[in-house]
Amino acid sequence: MRSPTDLTAAFRAHGLKLTPQRQLLFRMLYDNATHPSADALFMAASAEMPGISRRTVYQTLNDLVAMGELRQIAIGTGSARFDPNVDDHHHVVCTACGEMRDVYVDDVDLAGAAGLDGFDVTSTDIVFRGRCTRCRRRGRPSPSTSALASISPSATTRKDQS
Amino acid sequence: MRSPTDLTAAFRAHGLKLTPQRQLLFRMLYDNATHPSADALFMAASAEMPGISRRTVYQTLNDLVAMGELRQIAIGTGSARFDPNVDDHHHVVCTACGEMRDVYVDDVDLAGAAGLDGFDVTSTDIVFRGRCTRCRRRGRPSPSTSALASISPSATTRKDQS
DNA sequence: TGCTTGTTCGCAACTCGTGCAGATTGGGCG
DNA sequence: CGCCCAATCTGCACGAGTTGCGAACAAGCA
Ligand SMILES: [Mn+2]
Ligand SMILES: [Mn+2]
Ligand SMILES: [Zn+2]
Ligand SMILES: [Zn+2]
Numbered sequence: 001m002r003s004p005t006d007l008t009a010a011f012r013a014h015g016l017k018l019t020p021q022r023q024l025l026f027r028m029l030y031d032n033a034t035h036p037s038a039d040a041l042f043m044a045a046s047a048e049m050p051g052i053s054r055r056t057v058y059q060t061l062n063d064l065v066a067m068g069e070l071r072q073i074a075i076g077t078g079s080a081r082f083d084p085n086v087d088d089h090h091h092v093v094c095t096a097c098g099e100m101r102d103v104y105v106d107d108v109d110l111a112g113a114a115g116l117d118g119f120d121v122t123s124t125d126i127v128f129r130g131r132c133t134r135c136r137r138r139g140r141p142s143p144s145t146s147a148l149a150s151i152s153p154s155a156t157t158r159k160d161q162s
Numbered sequence: 163m164r165s166p167t168d169l170t171a172a173f174r175a176h177g178l179k180l181t182p183q184r185q186l187l188f189r190m191l192y193d194n195a196t197h198p199s200a201d202a203l204f205m206a207a208s209a210e211m212p213g214i215s216r217r218t219v220y221q222t223l224n225d226l227v228a229m230g231e232l233r234q235i236a237i238g239t240g241s242a243r244f245d246p247n248v249d250d251h252h253h254v255v256c257t258a259c260g261e262m263r264d265v266y267v268d269d270v271d272l273a274g275a276a277g278l279d280g281f282d283v284t285s286t287d288i289v290f291r292g293r294c295t296r297c298r299r300r301g302r303p304s305p306s307t308s309a310l311a312s313i314s315p316s317a318t319t320r321k322d323q324s
Numbered sequence: 325t326g327c328t329t330g331t332t333c334g335c336a337a338c339t340c341g342t343g344c345a346g347a348t349t350g351g352g353c354g
Numbered sequence: 355c356g357c358c359c360a361a362t363c364t365g366c367a368c369g370a371g372t373t374g375c376g377a378a379c380a381a382g383c384a
Binding site: 051056 | 360361362363364365366371372
């Protein structure tokens, strides 16, 4: 996304107002490479501006996404992550801590894919999953329980098959 | 996943019981290439077995996933989709109707990706997005609103910036 | 047939977001 | 500088998707 200053101009150009809440979020997002969730941003924003509404954070994020200044990434069932880097790129996600980093793939050859018959593909998302250095070193466990172990009722008196 | 018959044996081997609910789901999933959501399966199952609980459907799906017989796919923020095809493959998703089809990519060269430093990648998911033949022909609209248009307050008296 | 567990049900609770409507406020204008 | 009004913000209810819980049930085995 563009710098807070440029966004300010862009917003005004569209008849949108420049509120302190928006300016704060512009600043928190600009150059932010952590791919934060809406809630992470809300909590960070709350530190600087106690009382800001979670709703306002969602609204501003939606606005920025609609304007093409921010990219919304959905990896998995959890919460959406936001990325100020709107250039064409992909991601690696740590299955243990959720850390997410940019990955640049030279050139995705859609051509080498079989089964796209009839579809007019407009975007391609690649998500690499694994564990980051830190989580591996600390032995933090991968989420996927050891399959059969967790399913066997005799293994542990399961309350439910959650 | 394996055939209903084989699963029956596998379940019993693990001390799990064979209930009619489970057997029904085994049948509904086997050879099912539609990548159904839990709710789609619940509705289909309800037709054959009125009274089956949504909870039971979720539980059985979770069990099968834990056993490695079923693959759970999360594309986007919506509901999870389930895939009895556990072979290594990727997907194309229609952004208009949600149709999802298998895509086989010759060989994903993780090597050609920059930024994976430190991560020990264990899986790679590629999701192609676009519109299927039917939706394109019928002119069904893509979800992404025309950006700036929806953001401009003067364009349409927006109630909120949703 | 009876018993022991694993299962099923139904409903509450939870997470992530969105719809709503009343209270606020940015910012163009006189 | 102060007004006015549309654009915003906030708080809360509500909705989708999924899981926690505990009482009622029922496979599988003796
Ligand atoms: Mn990124
Ligand atoms: Mn598939
Ligand atoms: Zn990690
Ligand atoms: Zn379609």
